[in-house]
Amino acid sequence: MSKFFGDYHTHTYYSDGLNSPKSLLEMAKEQGYKEIAITDHGLANKIMGLTRAKIDKLSCDIESLRQEYPDITIYQGYEGDLISFDGSTDIYDDIMEKMDIIILGFHRYIKPKYFKEVFTFVFRNGFLAKWFGSSKKLIEKNTNALLTALKSRRVNILAHINHNMKVDCKKVATFCAEQGIYVEINIKHLNIMEKVIGEILATGCLFIANTDTHNVKRSNNLNKIYDFITKHNIPHDRVVNLGKAPNFAEQFTKKI
């Protein structure tokens, strides 16, 4: 039995995952989860992301899975993208309205808002940062963009902080702490979290542990995150899905 109440970041074949929605429910059942969120990639991922038609199809699948697995709460979610230095996202109003849970992250395979940002925003943060690092100026621009997005959209979970797009983690986590936004501990990016956990922990923010699974045959549990929490002495009451349910309905300090 998992120590965690649920997994709130998962992918299916409706975006770039290999999982069927049902296989995620089977994973949840095996782990003993009470809840699961299905959170495929947003509309700005033009090749592998969701479309509005796919969102509707997935809604139907989720509806029948709710009948089939009455003991597990299923959230329909969305992993949105930052698409510009100006803080725009692909979390459009109708989508924000429809989704139970919204995640925000930076991803490399997106169509940015402005053509000129294909290089300055997407390539620079997504592909070149590994080789060229990120200048102070770039980090500042990224941080401002992310803060603007978090201020203007209802985001429940900030995904994989500092993965590709580097930000001022202290500043961003401080804002998350003030607003009640959950900072994700993503099992795929523990090495990145390892470097910044000290400064993030000091802000007092809340965390949520997720697999971000794209294939349940390869990733189906949160055990490694429990080890990470223990190693870094993260207080258990700061991890919202450790042994208890996150309270999405009353999550935010300030209503957005």
Ligand SMILES: [Zn+2]
């Ligand atoms: Zn992601």
Ligand SMILES: [Zn+2]
């Ligand atoms: Zn993801």
